[in-house]
Amino acid sequence: MSSTRDIDALIEMMAKLPGLGPRSARRAVLHLIRKRAQLFTPLADLMHTVAASARECLNCANVGTSDICDICASEKRANGQLCVVEDVADLWAMERAGVFKGRYHVLGGTLSALDAIGPDELRIPKLVDRVTTEDITEVILALNATVDGQTTAHYIADQLEDRVTLTSLAQGVPIGGELDYLDDGTITAALNARKKL
Amino acid sequence: MEWRDQGILLGLRRHGESSAILDVFTPDHGRHAGVLRGATSRKIAPVLQPGAQLDVAWRARLEDHIGTYTVEPVRSRAAAAMGHRLALAGLNAVCALLSFALAEREAHPALYARTERLLDLLDQPDLWPLAYLKWEVALLEETGFALDLARCAVTGSSRDLIYVSPRTGRAVSASGAGEWASRLLPLPPILRGDGDGEDAEVLQAFQVTGHFLTNVLAHDLGNRPLPEARARFVSHFARRVDGL
Numbered sequence: 001m002s003s004t005r006d007i008d009a010l011i012e013m014m015a016k017l018p019g020l021g022p023r024s025a026r027r028a029v030l031h032l033i034r035k036r037a038q039l040f041t042p043l044a045d046l047m048h049t050v051a052a053s054a055r056e057c058l059n060c061a062n063v064g065t066s067d068i069c070d071i072c073a074s075e076k077r078a079n080g081q082l083c084v085v086e087d088v089a090d091l092w093a094m095e096r097a098g099v100f101k102g103r104y105h106v107l108g109g110t111l112s113a114l115d116a117i118g119p120d121e122l123r124i125p126k127l128v129d130r131v132t133t134e135d136i137t138e139v140i141l142a143l144n145a146t147v148d149g150q151t152t153a154h155y156i157a158d159q160l161e162d163r164v165t166l167t168s169l170a171q172g173v174p175i176g177g178e179l180d181y182l183d184d185g186t187i188t189a190a191l192n193a194r195k196k197l
Numbered sequence: 198m199e200w201r202d203q204g205i206l207l208g209l210r211r212h213g214e215s216s217a218i219l220d221v222f223t224p225d226h227g228r229h230a231g232v233l234r235g236a237t238s239r240k241i242a243p244v245l246q247p248g249a250q251l252d253v254a255w256r257a258r259l260e261d262h263i264g265t266y267t268v269e270p271v272r273s274r275a276a277a278a279m280g281h282r283l284a285l286a287g288l289n290a291v292c293a294l295l296s297f298a299l300a301e302r303e304a305h306p307a308l309y310a311r312t313e314r315l316l317d318l319l320d321q322p323d324l325w326p327l328a329y330l331k332w333e334v335a336l337l338e339e340t341g342f343a344l345d346l347a348r349c350a351v352t353g354s355s356r357d358l359i360y361v362s363p364r365t366g367r368a369v370s371a372s373g374a375g376e377w378a379s380r381l382l383p384l385p386p387i388l389r390g391d392g393d394g395e396d397a398e399v400l401q402a403f404q405v406t407g408h409f410l411t412n413v414l415a416h417d418l419g420n421r422p423l424p425e426a427r428a429r430f431v432s433h434f435a436r437r438v439d440g441l
Contacts, residue, residue, distance in 0.1 A: 113293035113426035114208035185273030
């Protein structure tokens with residue numbers, strides 16, 4: 001029996017993680033073994049704990065370790081604004097910016113003609129329900145500036161029309177962006193969304 | 198194997214971490230799939246939206262391999278459509294119907310030319326629904342289910358054509374319909390190239406083309422459900438007709 005069988009199995013599992021391949025997984029595992037006390041053991045403990053406790057928030061579908069996430073549990077975040085995002089990574093990106101002080105709603109995807117994802121596959125009924133029960137005054141549609149993202153935004157707008165104020169993120173030139181390097185679609189969107197100085 | 202062509206991007210699926218499988222509609226090679234490496238990069242990802250006009254080069258060792266694409270963006274159409282729900286729904290409907298109805302690697306140069314012209318009208322909401330209707334008629338024709346609206350299937354007359362047979366797609370005149378009238382579909386004049394092209398009439402014509410897309414074309418393709426995107430587009434258009 002090979003003495004490295006478990007290590008090989010660990011490398012194989014690590015290689016399945018996004019951004020890692022077999023070579024980088026091998027390097028990571030070697031690094032962990034060399035830093036057993038400082039890194040490997042605490043990481044293994046944390047992974048064990050999180051694997052047992054990680055779950056989706058029952059309200060917004062954010063990922064946390066309790067049934068209701070910290071954002072939904074915080075009364076300070078109940079300011080009447082609800083930001084709709086496609087997935088948890090988008091929610092975390094918004095939180096990194098630290099400018100939005102309301103609550104979130106994770107749809108779990110977007111409508112897609114090609115992949116045959118319809119409204120029933122997304123958490124749109126729950127969103128409509130939350131708008132009523134949580135006294136929401138503004139729904140911010142922070143969906144990707146893609147055809148699927150905007151199709152979903154229009155669909156949600158139809159569902160919530162006349163019930164709340166609906167807004168969406170602006171589209172256009174990114175901070176630090178140079179016009180010469182922008183694609184024509186972004187320039188079109190930026191020009192359409194121009195504002196008075 | 199290698200070729201180069203211009204084409205319309207119908208859709209893409211993620212393939213691994215950084216690649217995607219592109220579904221491109223080209224004039225000479227029809228609907229053709231291929232892998233694009235680095236499709237998720239910040240440089241190219243914004244361009245790869247349905248409806249985009251691309252200059253594509255396809256390469257594979259053997260003809261029946263999926264092959265790889267290299268792409269050069271020509272122009273984007275999604276940005277013009279994103280702000281308008283009807284245009285966006287129309288763009289989705291066109292791309293979804295082409296993916297649904299066309300066999301892979303089967304050239305349809307005439308339909309390609311029509312599709313390109315149609316998508317270039319996306320920013321003209323007054324013209325678009327009628328152009329889209331004519332495109333659906335052309336799609337039925339290209340896929341072998343052409344409507345025959347020149348003369349009555351019963352009497353042979355070319356006058357007074359007000360019905361269309363839901364089974365054969367042939368026009369029927371008022372006198373030819375007889376007691377079968379209630380079982381026939383109404384034939385809006387716009388489908389024969391007459392009429393004013395009013396929105397209400399175009400909407401009625403969508404019910405006729407929708408019937409043939411659903412019950413004939415989709416039935417022939419193994420009874421698969423017609424893409425939801427088409428129903429969404431018609432529903433948005435119906436709201437415009439109702440003034441909502």
